[in-house]
Amino acid sequence: MLDQTLAYAREHREPFLKDLFDLLSIPSVSAQPAHTKDVRMAALWLAEHLRNIGLKAEVKETSGHPVVYGEWLGAGPNKPTLLIYGHYDVQPAEPFELWTTDAFTPTVRDGYIFARGSCDNKGQHMAHVKAIESYLKGSGALPVNVKFLIEGEEEIGGPSLTAFIEANTELLACDGIMISDGSLLAMDQPTLTYGLRGIVRLEVTVRALDKDVHSGMYGGNVQNAAVALAQIIAKLKDEQGRVTVPGFYDEVRTVDAAELAELERVPYTAKEVLSETGAMRLFGDPDFTLPERKGSRPTLEINGMWSGYTGPGGKTIIPATAHAKITCRMVPFMTPHKIAQQVAAYIQQVAPAATEVRVELFDGTPGLLIERESPFVTAAAQAAQETYGNPPIFELEGGSIPVVGDFQKLLGKPIILLGFGLNDDNVHSPNERYALACWEKGIEASIRFLAKL
Amino acid sequence: MLDQTLAYAREHREPFLKDLFDLLSIPSVSAQPAHTKDVRMAALWLAEHLRNIGLKAEVKETSGHPVVYGEWLGAGPNKPTLLIYGHYDVQPAEPFELWTTDAFTPTVRDGYIFARGSCDNKGQHMAHVKAIESYLKGSGALPVNVKFLIEGEEEIGGPSLTAFIEANTELLACDGIMISDGSLLAMDQPTLTYGLRGIVRLEVTVRALDKDVHSGMYGGNVQNAAVALAQIIAKLKDEQGRVTVPGFYDEVRTVDAAELAELERVPYTAKEVLSETGAMRLFGDPDFTLPERKGSRPTLEINGMWSGYTGPGGKTIIPATAHAKITCRMVPFMTPHKIAQQVAAYIQQVAPAATEVRVELFDGTPGLLIERESPFVTAAAQAAQETYGNPPIFELEGGSIPVVGDFQKLLGKPIILLGFGLNDDNVHSPNERYALACWEKGIEASIRFLAKL
Numbered sequence: 001m002l003d004q005t006l007a008y009a010r011e012h013r014e015p016f017l018k019d020l021f022d023l024l025s026i027p028s029v030s031a032q033p034a035h036t037k038d039v040r041m042a043a044l045w046l047a048e049h050l051r052n053i054g055l056k057a058e059v060k061e062t063s064g065h066p067v068v069y070g071e072w073l074g075a076g077p078n079k080p081t082l083l084i085y086g087h088y089d090v091q092p093a094e095p096f097e098l099w100t101t102d103a104f105t106p107t108v109r110d111g112y113i114f115a116r117g118s119c120d121n122k123g124q125h126m127a128h129v130k131a132i133e134s135y136l137k138g139s140g141a142l143p144v145n146v147k148f149l150i151e152g153e154e155e156i157g158g159p160s161l162t163a164f165i166e167a168n169t170e171l172l173a174c175d176g177i178m179i180s181d182g183s184l185l186a187m188d189q190p191t192l193t194y195g196l197r198g199i200v201r202l203e204v205t206v207r208a209l210d211k212d213v214h215s216g217m218y219g220g221n222v223q224n225a226a227v228a229l230a231q232i233i234a235k236l237k238d239e240q241g242r243v244t245v246p247g248f249y250d251e252v253r254t255v256d257a258a259e260l261a262e263l264e265r266v267p268y269t270a271k272e273v274l275s276e277t278g279a280m281r282l283f284g285d286p287d288f289t290l291p292e293r294k295g296s297r298p299t300l301e302i303n304g305m306w307s308g309y310t311g312p313g314g315k316t317i318i319p320a321t322a323h324a325k326i327t328c329r330m331v332p333f334m335t336p337h338k339i340a341q342q343v344a345a346y347i348q349q350v351a352p353a354a355t356e357v358r359v360e361l362f363d364g365t366p367g368l369l370i371e372r373e374s375p376f377v378t379a380a381a382q383a384a385q386e387t388y389g390n391p392p393i394f395e396l397e398g399g400s401i402p403v404v405g406d407f408q409k410l411l412g413k414p415i416i417l418l419g420f421g422l423n424d425d426n427v428h429s430p431n432e433r434y435a436l437a438c439w440e441k442g443i444e445a446s447i448r449f450l451a452k453l
Numbered sequence: 454m455l456d457q458t459l460a461y462a463r464e465h466r467e468p469f470l471k472d473l474f475d476l477l478s479i480p481s482v483s484a485q486p487a488h489t490k491d492v493r494m495a496a497l498w499l500a501e502h503l504r505n506i507g508l509k510a511e512v513k514e515t516s517g518h519p520v521v522y523g524e525w526l527g528a529g530p531n532k533p534t535l536l537i538y539g540h541y542d543v544q545p546a547e548p549f550e551l552w553t554t555d556a557f558t559p560t561v562r563d564g565y566i567f568a569r570g571s572c573d574n575k576g577q578h579m580a581h582v583k584a585i586e587s588y589l590k591g592s593g594a595l596p597v598n599v600k601f602l603i604e605g606e607e608e609i610g611g612p613s614l615t616a617f618i619e620a621n622t623e624l625l626a627c628d629g630i631m632i633s634d635g636s637l638l639a640m641d642q643p644t645l646t647y648g649l650r651g652i653v654r655l656e657v658t659v660r661a662l663d664k665d666v667h668s669g670m671y672g673g674n675v676q677n678a679a680v681a682l683a684q685i686i687a688k689l690k691d692e693q694g695r696v697t698v699p700g701f702y703d704e705v706r707t708v709d710a711a712e713l714a715e716l717e718r719v720p721y722t723a724k725e726v727l728s729e730t731g732a733m734r735l736f737g738d739p740d741f742t743l744p745e746r747k748g749s750r751p752t753l754e755i756n757g758m759w760s761g762y763t764g765p766g767g768k769t770i771i772p773a774t775a776h777a778k779i780t781c782r783m784v785p786f787m788t789p790h791k792i793a794q795q796v797a798a799y800i801q802q803v804a805p806a807a808t809e810v811r812v813e814l815f816d817g818t819p820g821l822l823i824e825r826e827s828p829f830v831t832a833a834a835q836a837a838q839e840t841y842g843n844p845p846i847f848e849l850e851g852g853s854i855p856v857v858g859d860f861q862k863l864l865g866k867p868i869i870l871l872g873f874g875l876n877d878d879n880v881h882s883p884n885e886r887y888a889l890a891c892w893e894k895g896i897e898a899s900i901r902f903l904a905k906l
Binding site: 030033094098183197201208209210212214217222223227233241273276277279282290294299302304306309312314316320322323325327354355397399400423431 | 693771
């Protein structure tokens, strides 16, 4: 059954890639209201595609973007059931002018598929879809029961998925949950993630005036919103990048020596960070190492800020308002709401004179750890070793997958975090890409994993 | 002659206003390349209009936007010649959504003309044009010779006008220069400006990375360009608004007690500043009074800043670059280039770790004082008193009129700065306006002034 299935996948590389391209062509940007219809179109496409390969599938409504649910339960009640999670929404593609080829016209170049969502996450959940298609079409059946839950709000913090899972724990009942939404450390070095950072988002608006005013007539006598916002932001981090919000590090978990030693094994160094980001040198808290700062320390970042005139040439105004988008990444077991409130309170405390500062808090996701000893994790580790040639390294991931916490709490089953991408895939950046080899090995890893359950 | 001319102006309010509206409808935004053709169209319209009312006029090319030159020399060589300066270019109208009616569809509401350029400066130089039309059509002649110089680059720091004046000192030869590009203190309180602040512009670019990157994967290990820029800006001014750039105040002229006493006579108080700007309270160097801070102290303002993602919702990136537009206002006799270099050097000095900071310097205009005792100023003071009901107050203006320095140096004749607008005309802001009463009294003041030369 395994050989037949693997053979089917290898023989259908061309149509499989075409299907992925169809999905990548849909600009399902969940953050932008102008793309709401495209988000729905991606859901409809996926449900139809799951039906076409032999699953029962439908688009399920939520209070926000819909969820795609699919299932094949033909292995019977004596076999385990695997729930596979993914997200079909993507990050905004701006700034468009930095893309070599159009973000939503998938293009193969130098062995990579270039498109927004190619790695994050369409190319990864579609690898599981194609693994299952290979079983059903190549061997006529799957060795286990399979459910799909593919959401459309991952990139906006998943506001309605929690309620959906809460309301559908029976539908989603399973024995283990597979999530592929991350990276290998190298083409021959798979990774199993056992910890994720959480995230919480804030938006700051500083108002100094009712309108932008002439900098000659009023300069010297009124506050400047851009300067005031800059003074606030400057107080959030020190010169070495440490967050200066009081209490920010209070809940941070201590990493013991054994765990630290394993983290240090991760062959991910300054060289990779510099070449992947173009940074001139590393920048971070000097009391911690690179892998510690990635997975076991919280962060505060300005994701965007704007104020006044930003067009060509000059405009001699004093800006009335200034805005910043902030996210904090939290390690296990920091509390998103508490952190957001601490940051908001500190911003109000340091707000410069003659300003009115508003801080909006959005829902967050806590950081978390997952169990490393389940038979599902063991099966994934073996499948990864057979596919990529080396046993996986266990890693703390810097990013967040909000749904993992919900799965832990609401479904209570083992979770497997096995990523199919690479660290330099420009996820969330222009020219996002996904190696053809990652795509093909992802399908094989999924096929092998299913055979071991 | 005077009565006949005033009567002509009063009888022709309607067609005069229509002519102004025609000019206001042309979006002659000099800073924006997309409007280059509109800028030229405004010049062509003005030259044609001057010919229609009886002047010799033409559009003269420069290395940038063209200049409109017009003359009527029929008073003969024994009469003085007045040069009238204005600018037909306007500030960008963004943010458009804050305009109640379209910026380039002039609309009368509550006794005001609303349009970009209505006050700054089309409505003011057109008042002189209509005064001259009233003489020529109402009385058949002018009491003096008149020349017009109306430029198209005032709002972008006038890069090519200096060279034009240098090359045309004979054409522009005159006995006095009238500039109306400012405000009355109130409808019954005219002002004669005897000092102007200079201005110099800089643009800062902070680069931390080659591209925006995922804040989960890299957060903690790389510098954030938005945070770095904020830290730079925060160091440019202290918490009370004083500029902290070393040497910034070194060249500032001391205002003596007599001058200070006169400045304090200006009936321009916190109340006006607060109602005109919507500021919640005054904000500025506590060692100086409001009129001192407006006219006799230099400033540094952020006119705009931007970095990262500024669209709807969130985007979990670390921004690669961040940008700020800066202008400094300088009092007499500070040196623009020196100030710009001091600011640029300080920015480099305080640049945070792991950043590459570029500071672009643009040409500036020095601050200056003008003589208060010429017969031209006396004539203007009398005309103003007769038109507005009170003798003018002498004031230091906070804004800059770059050409005044060139006129002082290259033509060497007395300058009159008599503004026709009001301080709350939203110059450089959304909903720029110009009171109908200002428009009509401006024409009358110009008619009376010409009669007194």
